Amino acid sequence: xxxxxxxxxxxxxxxxxxxxxxxxxxxxxxxxxxxxxxxxxxxxxxxxxxxxxxxxxxxxxxxxxxxxxxxxxxxxxxxxxxxxxxxxxxxxxxxxxxxxxxxxxxxxxxxxxxxxxxxxxxxxxxxxxxxxxxxxxxxxxxxxxxxxxxxxxxxxxxxxxxxxxxxxxxxxxxxxxxxxxxxxxxxxxxxxxxxxxxxxxxxxxxxxxxxxxxxxxxxxxxxxxxxxxxxxxxxxxxxxxxxxxxxxxxxxxxxxxxxxxxxxxxxxxxxxxxxxxxxxxxxxxxxxxxxxxxxxxxxxx
Numbered sequence: 001x002x003x004x005x006x007x008x009x010x011x012x013x014x015x016x017x018x019x020x021x022x023x024x025x026x027x028x029x030x031x032x033x034x035x036x037x038x039x040x041x042x043x044x045x046x047x048x049x050x051x052x053x054x055x056x057x058x059x060x061x062x063x064x065x066x067x068x069x070x071x072x073x074x075x076x077x078x079x080x081x082x083x084x085x086x087x088x089x090x091x092x093x094x095x096x097x098x099x100x101x102x103x104x105x106x107x108x109x110x111x112x113x114x115x116x117x118x119x120x121x122x123x124x125x126x127x128x129x130x131x132x133x134x135x136x137x138x139x140x141x142x143x144x145x146x147x148x149x150x151x152x153x154x155x156x157x158x159x160x161x162x163x164x165x166x167x168x169x170x171x172x173x174x175x176x177x178x179x180x181x182x183x184x185x186x187x188x189x190x191x192x193x194x195x196x197x198x199x200x201x202x203x204x205x206x207x208x209x210x211x212x213x214x215x216x217x218x219x220x221x222x223x224x225x226x227x228x229x230x231x232x233x234x235x236x237x238x239x240x241x242x243x244x245x246x247x248x249x250x251x252x253x254x255x256x257x258x259x260x261x262x263x264x265x266x267x268x269x270x271x272x273x274x275x276x277x278x279x280x281x282x283x284x285x286x287x288x289x290x291x292x293x294x295x296x297x298x299x300x301x
Contacts, residue, residue, distance in 0.1 A: 002132050003075040003101040005162075006040025007204030007221050009187060010211060011048040013252050013259070014062065016267035022058050023267055028069035029298065030266060035074045037294040038214035042066055043104055045079035047141060048208055048252045053270035056091065064098050075101035077134055083108035085121045089128040102132040104164070109142040115150045126157045135163040136206075138189055148175035155180035164189040164206045170196070177201045191217075192243040195236045198224040208246050208255055212262065213239055215294040245287040249280040258284050263297040 012034065015026035031042055044066050045051040045059045054062070059079070067076050078095040080103055081088040092103045105122050113121065126133045135154065139145035145167055152175070154160050165173055166189025176186055177200055185203040188194040194205040198221065210217050216235060223232035246254050250273065257276040259266050261284070268275060276284070 002159075002161075003072075004040075005075050005077065005102065005132070005134065005185075007187075007225075008039055008210060008214065008218050009041040009043060009077065009164075009204065009206040010034050010039040010214070011043040011046045011206050011208055012066070013211065013256055013266050014045065014049040014051075014054065016270065018267070020268075020270060022054070022062065024061060024065045026266060027062060028065050030264070031066045031069040031074075033264065033296045033298075034211065034214060035070050036296050037210075038218040039074060039210055041075040041077055041101070042070065043077045043079060043206060044100075046104055046106070046136075047079075047138070048255065049079065050252065050270060050273065051079045053273075059091070060094055060098060063095050063100050067099050077102040077104050079104045079106065081105050081108075081125060083111050085124055088121070088125050092125055092129050096129050096131050100131065102134055102161075103129060104136055105133045105160075106136040107138065107142045107144050107146050109144070112144050115147055118144070118146055119150050119153055122154050122160065123157055126154075126160050130159070132159050132161040133157075134187075135160060136166070136189065137163060138166040140166070140168075145169075148172040148179075151176050152179045155184040160184075162186060162203065165197070165202075166190050168193065170200070173197060173202070174200055191246070192240065195220065195224060195232055198232075199229075208251060209239065209242050211255060212258060212291065212293050212295055213242065216292070241287045242291060245284045248283045249277060254280060254284050257281060258288060259295075261285065261288055262293050262295065264295060 015023040017023045078100040080091040137146045162185035188197040188205040191209040220235035
């Protein structure tokens with residue numbers, strides 16, 4: 001039986017050591033901390049995980065490392081998909097053999113496929129594996145927007161179980177929620193709009209902010225879906241400065257900086273990403289000074 005992804009999914013950063021190598025022990029430690037602070041599933045080697053800079057072998061070892069760290073306490077959703085369908089299928093099959101619980105199907109970037117190509121791409125990937133596929137629409141990064149009609153059609157594929165929607169188009173989100181097959185779920189792909197998406201009938205969020213405020217996000221979601229709108233709104237307002245600060249410059253640069261400032265350093269970045277600029281650091285420092293951090297901080301870092 002497929003493992004439930006839950007309402008709070010974290011798009012996990014990839015820790016690097018000082019020499020730029022993937023820090024696998026730190027990745028396992030971070031995964032454990034995220035689960036301890038409310039995360040129900042982990043996206044590994046997604047955008048926040050700097051997937052474009054990771055080699056094939058590094059991705060597979062990361063999937064295995066995080067799976068071993070959290071065991072049955074959280075689902076592992078593997079970022080295996082690229083702009084090439086054949087490669088996406090190959091890596092997805094390897095990830096499935098390693099024991100991941102799902103595949104993140106990011107809309108292909110760079111080559112700007114038409115809607116018919118997108119549908120065939122995701123159908124081929126889903127048919128190649130026996131685990132759930134979570135679609136991911138983020139046109140601000142991919143330059144291609146998957147139209148709601150395409151998502152609705154793909155929702156008929158049995159193991160395409162939902163979508164991470166980061167288009168910011170509430171009309172399209174409403175169409176998906178109304179017309180997709182029963183049981184097809186929609187997660188917000190942007191912390192800042194999780195609450196309004198929940199109010200439309202969305203299921204949860206694939207979050208960056210949950211690295212720092214997982215318990216508080218879980219409380220906000222619980223309040224929103226269980227008829228406590230004022231409590232949910234208060235929590236959203238409390239966390240909104242963090243949501244904004246995490247994108248004061250290119251993500252995940254502010255997030256890794258914040259983790260380091262909180263005492264849970266996960267290293268720097270691989271080029272072409274660079275270290276945080278002084279102005280963005282100042283913005284994040286101000287937010288952190290007023291923030292209650294939920295992530296357990298190890299005594300020795």
